[in-house]
Amino acid sequence: MFEQLFKSINERVALTEEEKELCKTFYTFRRLRKRQFLLQEGDVCKYNAFVEKGLLRSYTVDDKGNEHIIQFAAEGWWISDLYSFLTGVTSVYNIEALEDCELLLLTKSASDELLARLPKFESYQRILLQGAYIAMQRRIHASLNQTAEEKYLNIIDIYPDIIQRVPQHMVASYLGLTPETLSRVRKQLILPK
Amino acid sequence: MFEQLFKSINERVALTEEEKELCKTFYTFRRLRKRQFLLQEGDVCKYNAFVEKGLLRSYTVDDKGNEHIIQFAAEGWWISDLYSFLTGVTSVYNIEALEDCELLLLTKSASDELLARLPKFESYQRILLQGAYIAMQRRIHASLNQTAEEKYLNIIDIYPDIIQRVPQHMVASYLGLTPETLSRVRKQLILPK
DNA sequence: AAATCTGATTGATGTAAATCAATGACTCAT
DNA sequence: ATGAGTCATTGATTTACATCAATCAGATTT
Numbered sequence: 017m018f019e020q021l022f023k024s025i026n027e028r029v030a031l032t033e034e035e036k037e038l039c040k041t042f043y044t045f046r047r048l049r050k051r052q053f054l055l056q057e058g059d060v061c062k063y064n065a066f067v068e069k070g071l072l073r074s075y076t077v078d079d080k081g082n083e084h085i086i087q088f089a090a091e092g093w094w095i096s097d098l099y100s101f102l103t104g105v106t107s108v109y110n111i112e113a114l115e116d117c118e119l120l121l122l123t124k125s126a127s128d129e130l131l132a133r134l135p136k137f138e139s140y141q142r143i144l145l146q147g148a149y150i151a152m153q154r155r156i157h158a159s160l161n162q163t164a165e166e167k168y169l170n171i172i173d174i175y176p177d178i179i180q181r182v183p184q185h186m187v188a189s190y191l192g193l194t195p196e197t198l199s200r201v202r203k204q205l206i207l208p209k
Numbered sequence: 210m211f212e213q214l215f216k217s218i219n220e221r222v223a224l225t226e227e228e229k230e231l232c233k234t235f236y237t238f239r240r241l242r243k244r245q246f247l248l249q250e251g252d253v254c255k256y257n258a259f260v261e262k263g264l265l266r267s268y269t270v271d272d273k274g275n276e277h278i279i280q281f282a283a284e285g286w287w288i289s290d291l292y293s294f295l296t297g298v299t300s301v302y303n304i305e306a307l308e309d310c311e312l313l314l315l316t317k318s319a320s321d322e323l324l325a326r327l328p329k330f331e332s333y334q335r336i337l338l339q340g341a342y343i344a345m346q347r348r349i350h351a352s353l354n355q356t357a358e359e360k361y362l363n364i365i366d367i368y369p370d371i372i373q374r375v376p377q378h379m380v381a382s383y384l385g386l387t388p389e390t391l392s393r394v395r396k397q398l399i400l401p402k
Numbered sequence: 403a404a405a406t407c408t409g410a411t412t413g414a415t416g417t418a419a420a421t422c423a424a425t426g427a428c429t430c431a432t
Numbered sequence: 433a434t435g436a437g438t439c440a441t442t443g444a445t446t447t448a449c450a451t452c453a454a455t456c457a458g459a460t461t462t
Contacts, residue, residue: 194421
Protein backbone atom coordinates (compact mmCIF):
# COMPACT_ATOMS: atom_id res chain seq x y z
CA MET A 17 0.00 0.00 0.00
CA PHE A 18 2.94 2.37 0.54
CA GLU A 19 5.41 0.62 -1.75
CA GLN A 20 5.61 3.23 -4.47
CA LEU A 21 5.69 6.09 -1.99
CA PHE A 22 8.60 4.75 0.01
CA LYS A 23 10.37 3.84 -3.17
CA SER A 24 9.98 7.44 -4.31
CA ILE A 25 11.13 8.83 -0.98
CA ASN A 26 14.03 6.41 -0.62
CA GLU A 27 15.44 7.41 -3.97
CA ARG A 28 15.88 10.91 -2.54
CA VAL A 29 16.31 10.71 1.24
CA ALA A 30 16.84 7.83 3.69
CA LEU A 31 14.07 7.23 6.21
CA THR A 32 14.36 5.08 9.33
CA GLU A 33 11.62 2.54 10.04
CA GLU A 34 10.36 4.82 12.75
CA GLU A 35 10.13 7.75 10.38
CA LYS A 36 8.32 5.61 7.86
CA GLU A 37 5.73 4.70 10.45
CA LEU A 38 5.29 8.32 11.39
CA CYS A 39 4.99 9.26 7.75
CA LYS A 40 2.26 6.72 7.09
CA THR A 41 -0.07 8.25 9.65
CA PHE A 42 -0.50 11.42 7.62
CA TYR A 43 -1.91 9.83 4.48
CA THR A 44 -5.37 8.68 3.64
CA PHE A 45 -5.92 5.96 1.09
CA ARG A 46 -8.38 6.36 -1.74
CA ARG A 47 -9.42 4.26 -4.68
CA LEU A 48 -10.67 6.01 -7.79
CA ARG A 49 -12.41 4.22 -10.63
CA LYS A 50 -11.67 5.10 -14.22
CA ARG A 51 -13.42 8.34 -15.20
CA GLN A 52 -13.89 9.49 -11.61
CA PHE A 53 -12.54 12.89 -10.61
CA LEU A 54 -10.16 13.80 -7.83
CA LEU A 55 -10.74 17.49 -8.52
CA GLN A 56 -13.27 19.37 -10.60
CA GLU A 57 -12.85 22.97 -11.69
CA GLY A 58 -14.57 25.39 -9.36
CA ASP A 59 -13.64 23.31 -6.32
CA VAL A 60 -10.66 23.92 -4.09
CA CYS A 61 -7.91 21.35 -4.51
CA LYS A 62 -8.02 19.59 -1.14
CA TYR A 63 -5.39 16.95 -1.76
CA ASN A 64 -1.89 16.51 -2.95
CA ALA A 65 -2.13 12.99 -4.34
CA PHE A 66 0.56 10.36 -4.73
CA VAL A 67 -0.20 7.66 -7.29
CA GLU A 68 0.40 4.12 -5.97
CA LYS A 69 -1.33 2.56 -8.92
CA GLY A 70 -3.12 3.74 -12.05
CA LEU A 71 -2.99 6.84 -14.20
CA LEU A 72 -4.56 10.29 -14.04
CA ARG A 73 -4.60 13.50 -16.00
CA SER A 74 -5.07 17.12 -15.10
CA TYR A 75 -6.59 19.40 -17.70
CA THR A 76 -8.46 22.63 -18.34
CA VAL A 77 -11.39 23.30 -20.63
CA ASP A 78 -11.27 26.52 -22.67
CA ASP A 79 -14.21 28.69 -23.75
CA LYS A 80 -14.52 26.75 -27.02
CA GLY A 81 -14.90 23.54 -25.04
CA ASN A 82 -11.47 22.19 -25.96
CA GLU A 83 -9.57 20.25 -23.34
CA HIS A 84 -5.92 21.03 -22.67
CA ILE A 85 -3.96 18.44 -20.77
CA ILE A 86 -1.46 19.89 -18.31
CA GLN A 87 -0.07 16.74 -16.76
CA PHE A 88 -0.27 12.98 -16.68
CA ALA A 89 0.55 11.12 -13.46
CA ALA A 90 1.25 7.39 -13.23
CA GLU A 91 2.70 5.25 -10.45
CA GLY A 92 5.29 7.11 -8.44
CA TRP A 93 4.09 10.59 -9.42
CA TRP A 94 2.35 13.33 -7.48
CA ILE A 95 -0.61 15.22 -8.86
CA SER A 96 -2.62 18.20 -7.65
CA ASP A 97 -3.35 21.80 -8.52
CA LEU A 98 -0.53 23.07 -6.38
CA TYR A 99 -1.71 26.67 -6.54
CA SER A 100 -5.21 25.91 -5.36
CA PHE A 101 -3.88 23.43 -2.80
CA LEU A 102 -1.52 25.98 -1.26
CA THR A 103 -3.71 29.07 -1.41
CA GLY A 104 -7.20 27.66 -1.02
CA VAL A 105 -8.34 29.47 -4.17
CA THR A 106 -10.77 27.53 -6.37
CA SER A 107 -9.16 25.60 -9.18
CA VAL A 108 -9.48 25.91 -12.95
CA TYR A 109 -8.18 22.36 -13.38
CA ASN A 110 -9.83 18.98 -13.50
CA ILE A 111 -8.05 15.86 -12.30
CA GLU A 112 -9.52 12.65 -13.65
CA ALA A 113 -8.60 8.98 -13.38
CA LEU A 114 -7.77 7.46 -16.78
CA GLU A 115 -7.46 4.02 -15.20
CA ASP A 116 -8.61 2.57 -11.87
CA CYS A 117 -6.35 4.19 -9.31
CA GLU A 118 -4.99 3.75 -5.82
CA LEU A 119 -3.96 7.04 -4.30
CA LEU A 120 -2.34 8.30 -1.13
CA LEU A 121 -3.74 11.68 -0.22
CA LEU A 122 -2.27 14.49 1.84
CA THR A 123 -4.48 17.34 2.96
CA LYS A 124 -2.91 20.78 3.34
CA SER A 125 -2.85 20.50 7.13
CA ALA A 126 -1.41 16.98 7.01
CA SER A 127 1.22 18.19 4.58
CA ASP A 128 2.13 21.17 6.76
CA GLU A 129 2.40 19.03 9.85
CA LEU A 130 4.45 16.38 8.10
CA LEU A 131 6.84 19.04 6.86
CA ALA A 132 7.15 20.39 10.39
CA ARG A 133 7.59 17.02 12.05
CA LEU A 134 9.86 15.37 9.54
CA PRO A 135 12.64 17.54 8.11
CA LYS A 136 13.52 14.78 5.66
CA PHE A 137 10.12 15.15 4.12
CA GLU A 138 10.93 18.77 3.48
CA SER A 139 14.11 17.68 1.68
CA TYR A 140 12.18 15.10 -0.28
CA GLN A 141 9.70 17.71 -1.44
CA ARG A 142 12.42 20.15 -2.39
CA ILE A 143 14.26 17.53 -4.43
CA LEU A 144 11.03 16.46 -6.12
CA LEU A 145 10.23 20.05 -6.99
CA GLN A 146 13.70 20.60 -8.42
CA GLY A 147 13.15 17.73 -10.80
CA ALA A 148 9.67 18.89 -11.69
CA TYR A 149 10.93 22.39 -12.33
CA ILE A 150 13.68 21.16 -14.62
CA ALA A 151 11.21 18.98 -16.53
CA MET A 152 8.85 21.94 -16.89
CA GLN A 153 11.61 24.13 -18.24
CA ARG A 154 12.39 21.52 -20.86
CA ARG A 155 8.75 21.27 -21.79
CA ILE A 156 8.50 25.01 -22.28
CA HIS A 157 11.58 25.00 -24.40
CA ALA A 158 10.09 22.22 -26.50
CA SER A 159 6.69 23.84 -26.84
CA LEU A 160 8.19 27.13 -27.95
CA ASN A 161 10.80 25.90 -30.35
CA GLN A 162 9.93 22.47 -31.70
CA THR A 163 7.82 21.35 -34.64
CA ALA A 164 4.93 18.94 -34.17
CA GLU A 165 7.14 16.06 -35.27
CA GLU A 166 9.93 16.96 -32.88
CA LYS A 167 7.50 17.29 -30.00
CA TYR A 168 6.12 13.84 -30.67
CA LEU A 169 9.53 12.20 -31.00
CA ASN A 170 10.49 13.94 -27.81
CA ILE A 171 7.59 12.64 -25.76
CA ILE A 172 8.11 9.10 -27.04
CA ASP A 173 11.62 9.42 -25.79
CA ILE A 174 10.74 10.80 -22.36
CA TYR A 175 7.46 9.07 -21.50
CA PRO A 176 7.24 5.94 -23.68
CA ASP A 177 5.07 4.23 -21.09
CA ILE A 178 2.50 7.02 -20.93
CA ILE A 179 2.06 6.99 -24.72
CA GLN A 180 1.14 3.34 -24.53
CA ARG A 181 -1.51 3.79 -21.88
CA VAL A 182 -3.27 6.89 -23.14
CA PRO A 183 -5.49 7.50 -26.20
CA GLN A 184 -3.68 9.29 -28.98
CA HIS A 185 -5.85 12.38 -28.88
CA MET A 186 -4.80 12.95 -25.28
CA VAL A 187 -1.15 12.79 -26.27
CA ALA A 188 -2.01 15.39 -28.91
CA SER A 189 -3.68 17.57 -26.30
CA TYR A 190 -0.67 17.29 -23.98
CA LEU A 191 1.58 18.41 -26.83
CA GLY A 192 -0.72 21.27 -27.83
CA LEU A 193 -1.58 19.66 -31.17
CA THR A 194 -4.87 18.63 -32.71
CA PRO A 195 -5.58 14.88 -33.02
CA GLU A 196 -5.54 15.26 -36.81
CA THR A 197 -2.10 16.79 -36.80
CA LEU A 198 -0.68 14.10 -34.55
CA SER A 199 -2.20 11.42 -36.77
CA ARG A 200 -0.50 12.93 -39.81
CA VAL A 201 2.80 13.30 -37.98
CA ARG A 202 2.74 9.63 -37.10
CA LYS A 203 1.95 8.69 -40.68
CA GLN A 204 4.93 10.67 -41.92
CA LEU A 205 7.16 9.01 -39.36
CA ILE A 206 6.18 5.50 -40.40
CA LEU A 207 6.28 5.94 -44.19
CA PRO A 208 9.87 7.02 -44.84
CA LYS A 209 11.38 3.66 -43.84
CA MET B 210 24.49 44.05 -0.14
CA PHE B 211 22.14 41.37 1.18
CA GLU B 212 18.99 43.49 1.23
CA GLN B 213 17.12 41.79 -1.58
CA LEU B 214 18.15 38.34 -0.45
CA PHE B 215 16.92 38.73 3.10
CA LYS B 216 13.79 40.39 1.83
CA SER B 217 13.19 37.32 -0.34
CA ILE B 218 13.93 34.92 2.49
CA ASN B 219 11.90 36.83 5.07
CA GLU B 220 8.83 36.74 2.88
CA ARG B 221 8.94 32.96 3.23
CA VAL B 222 10.64 31.99 6.49
CA ALA B 223 11.78 33.95 9.57
CA LEU B 224 15.51 34.03 10.22
CA THR B 225 17.15 35.14 13.47
CA GLU B 226 20.04 37.59 13.30
CA GLU B 227 22.38 34.73 14.07
CA GLU B 228 21.00 32.66 11.21
CA LYS B 229 21.33 35.64 8.88
CA GLU B 230 24.99 35.98 9.80
CA LEU B 231 25.55 32.28 9.20
CA CYS B 232 23.75 32.50 5.90
CA LYS B 233 25.90 35.38 4.67
CA THR B 234 29.09 33.36 4.96
CA PHE B 235 28.06 31.01 2.17
CA TYR B 236 27.67 33.58 -0.58
CA THR B 237 30.21 35.26 -2.77
CA PHE B 238 29.51 38.65 -4.26
CA ARG B 239 30.01 39.35 -7.92
CA ARG B 240 29.44 42.30 -10.19
CA LEU B 241 28.67 41.68 -13.82
CA ARG B 242 28.72 44.38 -16.48
CA LYS B 243 26.08 44.55 -19.16
CA ARG B 244 26.75 41.93 -21.86
CA GLN B 245 28.99 39.81 -19.62
CA PHE B 246 28.13 36.17 -19.11
CA LEU B 247 27.56 34.25 -15.90
CA LEU B 248 27.35 30.99 -17.87
CA GLN B 249 28.18 30.04 -21.44
CA GLU B 250 26.93 26.91 -23.14
CA GLY B 251 29.41 24.10 -22.94
CA ASP B 252 30.46 25.08 -19.44
CA VAL B 253 29.15 23.55 -16.25
CA CYS B 254 26.84 25.88 -14.32
CA LYS B 255 28.89 26.54 -11.22
CA TYR B 256 26.59 29.00 -9.49
CA ASN B 257 23.05 29.43 -8.41
CA ALA B 258 22.80 33.21 -8.57
CA PHE B 259 20.58 35.57 -6.63
CA VAL B 260 20.05 38.97 -8.25
CA GLU B 261 20.55 41.87 -5.85
CA LYS B 262 20.54 44.41 -8.64
CA GLY B 263 20.25 44.38 -12.40
CA LEU B 264 18.68 42.06 -14.96
CA LEU B 265 19.80 38.87 -16.71
CA ARG B 266 18.49 36.42 -19.25
CA SER B 267 19.08 32.74 -19.86
CA TYR B 268 18.73 31.50 -23.42
CA THR B 269 19.68 28.79 -25.89
CA VAL B 270 20.82 29.11 -29.48
CA ASP B 271 19.35 26.65 -31.98
CA ASP B 272 21.04 25.16 -35.06
CA LYS B 273 19.70 28.02 -37.21
CA GLY B 274 21.36 30.51 -34.89
CA ASN B 275 18.12 31.76 -33.38
CA GLU B 276 18.11 32.64 -29.70
CA HIS B 277 15.35 31.35 -27.45
CA ILE B 278 14.97 33.08 -24.12
CA ILE B 279 14.10 30.74 -21.27
CA GLN B 280 14.03 33.13 -18.36
CA PHE B 281 14.56 36.70 -17.27
CA ALA B 282 15.76 37.43 -13.75
CA ALA B 283 15.62 40.83 -12.08
CA GLU B 284 16.12 41.91 -8.45
CA GLY B 285 14.89 39.29 -6.02
CA TRP B 286 15.07 36.39 -8.49
CA TRP B 287 17.33 33.40 -8.72
CA ILE B 288 18.89 32.28 -11.96
CA SER B 289 20.98 29.27 -13.00
CA ASP B 290 20.80 26.19 -15.14
CA LEU B 291 19.50 24.08 -12.31
CA TYR B 292 20.08 20.82 -14.14
CA SER B 293 23.71 21.52 -14.89
CA PHE B 294 24.21 23.00 -11.41
CA LEU B 295 22.86 19.89 -9.68
CA THR B 296 24.33 17.21 -11.91
CA GLY B 297 27.59 18.77 -13.08
CA VAL B 298 26.69 18.07 -16.70
CA THR B 299 27.68 20.82 -19.17
CA SER B 300 24.98 23.33 -19.93
CA VAL B 301 23.16 24.17 -23.16
CA TYR B 302 22.16 27.54 -21.74
CA ASN B 303 23.76 30.95 -21.73
CA ILE B 304 23.19 33.40 -18.89
CA GLU B 305 23.96 36.99 -19.80
CA ALA B 306 23.64 40.32 -18.00
CA LEU B 307 21.24 42.69 -19.76
CA GLU B 308 22.12 45.46 -17.32
CA ASP B 309 25.00 45.97 -14.91
CA CYS B 310 24.37 43.45 -12.14
CA GLU B 311 25.18 42.72 -8.53
CA LEU B 312 24.87 39.04 -7.76
CA LEU B 313 25.12 36.75 -4.75
CA LEU B 314 26.51 33.40 -5.81
CA LEU B 315 26.16 29.98 -4.24
CA THR B 316 28.36 27.15 -5.40
CA LYS B 317 26.98 23.63 -5.28
CA SER B 318 28.99 22.75 -2.19
CA ALA B 319 28.03 25.99 -0.44
CA SER B 320 24.42 25.31 -1.29
CA ASP B 321 24.57 21.75 0.04
CA GLU B 322 26.21 22.85 3.23
CA LEU B 323 23.77 25.68 3.76
CA LEU B 324 20.87 23.29 3.28
CA ALA B 325 22.41 20.94 5.84
CA ARG B 326 23.25 23.61 8.38
CA LEU B 327 20.13 25.71 8.14
CA PRO B 328 16.84 23.81 7.86
CA LYS B 329 15.00 27.07 7.24
CA PHE B 330 17.00 27.49 4.06
CA GLU B 331 15.65 24.15 2.93
CA SER B 332 12.11 25.43 3.57
CA TYR B 333 12.88 28.65 1.76
CA GLN B 334 14.11 26.74 -1.27
CA ARG B 335 11.10 24.45 -1.28
CA ILE B 336 8.70 27.38 -1.12
CA LEU B 337 10.58 29.19 -3.87
CA LEU B 338 10.46 26.10 -6.06
CA GLN B 339 6.74 25.69 -5.46
CA GLY B 340 6.16 29.18 -6.78
CA ALA B 341 8.48 28.66 -9.71
CA TYR B 342 6.76 25.40 -10.57
CA ILE B 343 3.34 27.02 -10.52
CA ALA B 344 4.57 29.87 -12.71
CA MET B 345 6.10 27.37 -15.14
CA GLN B 346 2.86 25.44 -15.37
CA ARG B 347 1.03 28.64 -16.25
CA ARG B 348 3.59 29.48 -18.86
CA ILE B 349 3.22 26.08 -20.50
CA HIS B 350 -0.50 26.41 -20.52
CA ALA B 351 -0.16 29.83 -22.14
CA SER B 352 2.38 28.73 -24.72
CA LEU B 353 0.29 25.77 -25.78
CA ASN B 354 -3.11 27.35 -25.90
CA GLN B 355 -2.87 31.08 -26.39
CA THR B 356 -2.62 33.22 -29.52
CA ALA B 357 0.25 35.66 -30.01
CA GLU B 358 -1.96 38.51 -28.83
CA GLU B 359 -3.08 36.68 -25.70
CA LYS B 360 0.49 35.77 -24.84
CA TYR B 361 1.55 39.39 -25.10
CA LEU B 362 -1.34 40.72 -23.02
CA ASN B 363 -0.56 38.02 -20.50
CA ILE B 364 3.09 38.94 -20.08
CA ILE B 365 2.25 42.64 -19.76
CA ASP B 366 -0.05 41.62 -16.97
CA ILE B 367 2.44 39.37 -15.15
CA TYR B 368 5.80 41.09 -15.73
CA PRO B 369 5.04 44.71 -16.64
CA ASP B 370 8.42 45.79 -15.24
CA ILE B 371 10.42 43.33 -17.35
CA ILE B 372 8.74 44.53 -20.56
CA GLN B 373 9.91 48.05 -19.80
CA ARG B 374 13.52 47.06 -19.29
CA VAL B 375 14.06 44.67 -22.16
CA PRO B 376 14.20 45.23 -25.95
CA GLN B 377 11.05 44.19 -27.71
CA HIS B 378 12.67 41.43 -29.74
CA MET B 379 13.68 39.71 -26.50
CA VAL B 380 10.12 39.80 -25.26
CA ALA B 381 9.19 38.19 -28.57
CA SER B 382 11.82 35.51 -28.06
CA TYR B 383 10.58 34.80 -24.54
CA LEU B 384 7.06 34.36 -25.89
CA GLY B 385 8.18 32.15 -28.77
CA LEU B 386 7.25 34.76 -31.40
CA THR B 387 9.28 36.52 -34.08
CA PRO B 388 10.01 40.23 -33.59
CA GLU B 389 7.90 40.97 -36.68
CA THR B 390 4.89 39.18 -35.27
CA LEU B 391 5.14 40.95 -31.93
CA SER B 392 5.43 44.28 -33.68
CA ARG B 393 2.23 43.58 -35.62
CA VAL B 394 0.43 42.37 -32.51
CA ARG B 395 1.26 45.62 -30.75
CA LYS B 396 0.07 47.63 -33.72
CA GLN B 397 -3.26 45.83 -33.68
CA LEU B 398 -3.63 46.44 -29.96
CA ILE B 399 -3.08 50.17 -30.28
CA LEU B 400 -5.23 50.84 -33.36
CA PRO B 401 -8.69 49.66 -32.26
CA LYS B 402 -9.12 52.40 -29.63
C1' DA C 403 28.23 66.02 -38.55
C1' DA C 404 29.01 61.61 -40.73
C1' DA C 405 29.13 56.81 -40.16
C1' DT C 406 27.86 52.64 -37.89
C1' DC C 407 24.83 49.81 -34.88
C1' DT C 408 20.79 48.18 -33.03
C1' DG C 409 16.08 47.71 -32.85
C1' DA C 410 11.37 48.40 -34.71
C1' DT C 411 8.30 48.64 -38.45
C1' DT C 412 6.05 47.41 -42.78
C1' DG C 413 5.03 44.74 -46.97
C1' DA C 414 4.98 40.48 -49.84
C1' DT C 415 5.00 35.70 -49.75
C1' DG C 416 5.30 30.95 -47.81
C1' DT C 417 4.00 27.22 -44.72
C1' DA C 418 2.91 24.34 -40.67
C1' DA C 419 -0.75 23.33 -38.32
C1' DA C 420 -5.82 24.26 -37.39
C1' DT C 421 -10.34 23.71 -38.86
C1' DC C 422 -14.16 21.57 -41.11
C1' DA C 423 -16.07 17.40 -42.74
C1' DA C 424 -16.49 12.64 -43.86
C1' DT C 425 -15.30 7.82 -43.36
C1' DG C 426 -13.69 3.69 -41.04
C1' DA C 427 -12.31 0.59 -37.28
C1' DC C 428 -13.30 -1.11 -32.60
C1' DT C 429 -15.49 -1.75 -28.46
C1' DC C 430 -19.41 -2.17 -25.65
C1' DA C 431 -24.09 -2.62 -24.32
C1' DT C 432 -28.49 -4.36 -25.51
C1' DA D 433 -26.10 -9.52 -34.58
C1' DT D 434 -27.38 -4.36 -34.19
C1' DG D 435 -26.84 0.20 -32.96
C1' DA D 436 -24.28 3.67 -30.21
C1' DG D 437 -20.08 5.58 -28.60
C1' DT D 438 -15.18 6.32 -28.93
C1' DC D 439 -11.10 7.00 -31.44
C1' DA D 440 -8.05 7.32 -35.55
C1' DT D 441 -7.55 8.44 -40.27
C1' DT D 442 -7.85 11.07 -44.51
C1' DG D 443 -8.97 14.97 -47.59
C1' DA D 444 -10.05 19.91 -48.63
C1' DT D 445 -9.62 24.45 -47.05
C1' DT D 446 -8.27 28.24 -44.03
C1' DT D 447 -5.38 30.89 -41.04
C1' DA D 448 -2.00 32.48 -37.82
C1' DC D 449 2.40 33.09 -37.78
C1' DA D 450 7.13 32.66 -39.97
C1' DT D 451 10.21 34.03 -43.38
C1' DC D 452 12.41 37.13 -46.53
C1' DA D 453 13.50 41.73 -47.63
C1' DA D 454 13.53 46.62 -47.33
C1' DT D 455 13.18 50.87 -44.87
C1' DC D 456 13.39 53.86 -40.90
C1' DA D 457 14.44 55.89 -36.25
C1' DG D 458 17.53 56.43 -32.37
C1' DA D 459 21.80 55.59 -30.15
C1' DT D 460 26.68 55.37 -30.16
C1' DT D 461 31.16 56.09 -32.08
C1' DT D 462 34.61 58.52 -34.55
